[in-house]
Amino acid sequence: MKKILSIISILAITLSSCNKNDDDGITGNPNIPNAVFDTQGLINTNLPQFNQMQFPGNYVVLSSNYGINGVVVFFSGGEQYDAFELSDPNHQLNSCSLLTVDGIFATCSCDDGNAYNIITGSPKQGTSGQYGLTRYFVEANGNTIRVYNN
Template sequence: MKKILLIVSVLAISLTACNKNDDDGITGNPNIPNAVFDTQGLINTNLPQFNQMQFPGNYVVLNSNYGVNGVVVYYSGSNQYSAFELSDPNHQLISCSKLTVDGVFATCSCDDGNTYNIVTGSPGQGVNGQYGLTRYFVEVNGNIVRVYNN
């Protein structure tokens, strides 16, 4: 009987220890809250403002209505897109932790100047911290590129 009680107790603790709605979202990063958004139909590569997304090596930045501080969407070619949060994952959310994009790098304006690759999300050389950029989901249907997190 004691064995069964022990097994049930361990099982109950295991099931309640992990919560999908933890404050640090799906990334496990306590610095980036889980932003729920969907660009549904916004990014149409036939429209002039998104036309550059038909050509590999280009990106668009979406404002802070998407993500926490905005989202960068990069096109690698062959219908391969990546989308990342524009908040430095190794800083708490403060004004200097918003990333700006130049080429394939996103950089914060804090004193450490952390830099991240917008193609892979990986931190640049010398970044202090354990986190890469927060990745968002991308779905392509013809000319429409959907970026979302829900």
């Protein structure tokens, strides 16, 4: 009986030390707070404003109602969608840390001009700092694309 109680105690301590954020796309970046949101029902590729998401290589930018400064969703083809926060992960949140998307790069307006690939989330060569873009979860179901972080 003591052995079973010991195992249960160790298991309880181990489980209680786990953090929901360990695998939720936020990787300990002190510059990007956890944004809880869900676009459920918003992105329908049959709607004119999202029609381009039927074709690989296209993206849409969602307003700041989603994420912190907005979200970019990129369609690679098939069922492959990637979604990232539009806040520079290597700056504290401020007016210049908002990323602007042009082609496949999202760039901040701060003096260093950090830029990130919206397909992979990785920093463009010459970007200062250690963090890549904050990734959000994406599910595709028919013509509906759900982006969320909760």
